[in-house]
Amino acid sequence: MASTSRTRTGRGRGRGSGSSSLPPPPSTLPLIIEEFFIVVYEDPLVKKELPKKFADYLDGKEPAKVYLRAADCGPRLWTVEVLFDGQGRMYLDKGWEKFAIAHGVDFGCYVHFKYEGDDVLTVKVFDGTMCRKYYYSDDEDTDDESDDDVKPCIHPL
Template sequence: MEFFTIILEKSSSRQVLPDNFVKMLDGHRPQNMKLRQADNGLCKLWDVEVVFDTDGSTYLDRGWKQFVRAYDLQHGYFLVFRYDGNTRFAVKVFDMTMCRRRYQDADDASMLCLFLLSSWLCLTPI
């Protein structure tokens, strides 16, 4: 499942999850989710607490601020969350120009993949 959100003033401290996403969980109430920057399976996983409020709202809370700071998420940024069904989200970040943001850790992970692949090819007998 995918959904999007726009960073607003109050979403820098905690991020509300859409009601339809929470319904999709079908009564399962995970205490934590893991976030990562999309298209980069080797980058850091961020542990984020999930809070189920008494008013029926569900939030990404403790750990969300650190994710916001690490990726310099600013007011007006557009985020696409992709849920993998295993308490993990891959997050795509688009800035105010509506272009996808590139991060250094994505480039580092790509280089590591290339290095590992080339090492494996060099060790494989022909």
């Protein structure tokens, strides 16, 4: 039997002399902070500090307020005033207490935020066991005066 030699050609991914499809190193990636979370270690009803990287991501834009929307729970937006301390730290202030009460934010909760743009943050609340809390409001109004009509949310399918 004659011996045959085979030459491999660059047919697979990442092989051969083609250009690399690897992502750029992390230092060259743009800073995009769309999602973050906070852990509630102290009084859940007082102002909450957001991560400094998120405040930096806003690149000097200091909104007077943001609008919180509970994920999967309708179109309701909760208006929350924002404070900046002059040292780059950003806090959720007036309006946070109503949102926190209505959505069961308590000691040990993890609160996940996703920045949607236009000062809107979609929020998911997880309890101390890392399980998601679900809530909905019967009214589709964005008026903060009717915050008492909040009921447990039916788990989305």
